Amino acid sequence: MIEAYKRDSLFRDINSNGEANPGDILLYTVTITNEGNATATGVTYSDTVDANTNLICSGPDAPTTSQGSILNCTAGAGGSLQVNLGEIAPGGSATITYKVEIRRGNFTQVINQGVVRGTNFPNEVTDDPDTIPEDDLTIVPVQGTVGGDPPIWGDIMAFL
Numbered sequence: 001m002i003e004a005y006k007r008d009s010l011f012r013d014i015n016s017n018g019e020a021n022p023g024d025i026l027l028y029t030v031t032i033t034n035e036g037n038a039t040a041t042g043v044t045y046s047d048t049v050d051a052n053t054n055l056i057c058s059g060p061d062a063p064t065t066s067q068g069s070i071l072n073c074t075a076g077a078g079g080s081l082q083v084n085l086g087e088i089a090p091g092g093s094a095t096i097t098y099k100v101e102i103r104r105g106n107f108t109q110v111i112n113q114g115v116v117r118g119t120n121f122p123n124e125v126t127d128d129p130d131t132i133p134e135d136d137l138t139i140v141p142v143q144g145t146v147g148g149d150p151p152i153w154g155d156i157m158a159f160l
């Protein structure tokens with residue numbers, strides 16, 4: 001049985017306010033663990049990031065994997081990542097990291113979920129380990145916009 005967790009963290013907080021805002025960079029850390037008794041084979045991981053974020057594919061902030069290789073990375077808004085992990089032995093795990101830049105626009109959260117596929121186990125979607133529900137979306141609240149953009153009506157409604 002494969003388990004996959006997707007943690008989010010604020011990697012670069014350009015306005016140093018401790019909140020996720022447009023222009024900030026989020027780090028996703030995906031941990032894929034084989035909790036079964038058989039070696040998982042043909043393991044791949046794929047993710048299409050939120051359309052309000054730019055996936056970073058090159059430079060020091062490019063995706064990393066603890067094993068296998070990055071098969072494909074399409075940078076930019078709603079970009080996609082594919083990682084070939086190969087085999088994961090029982091009790092073994094692999095870690096993938098990637099970063100996205102939050103875009104400007106009318107939205108209040110960044111939503112994302114990846115999927116693990118393999119040749120001898122059912123597809124497994126990622127779970128946000130910080131929330132109680134299993135296999136749920138990883139959601140990052142985004143506070144407003146940087147640089148004095150007008151308030152968004154949807155933001156106000158959310159507090160009523």
Ligand SMILES: [Ca+2]
Nearest residue numbers: 003004127135
């Ligand atoms: Ca799970």
Ligand SMILES: [Ca+2]
Nearest residue numbers: 013017019021
């Ligand atoms: Ca910030």
Ligand SMILES: [Ca+2]
Nearest residue numbers: 128131132133
């Ligand atoms: Ca959860």
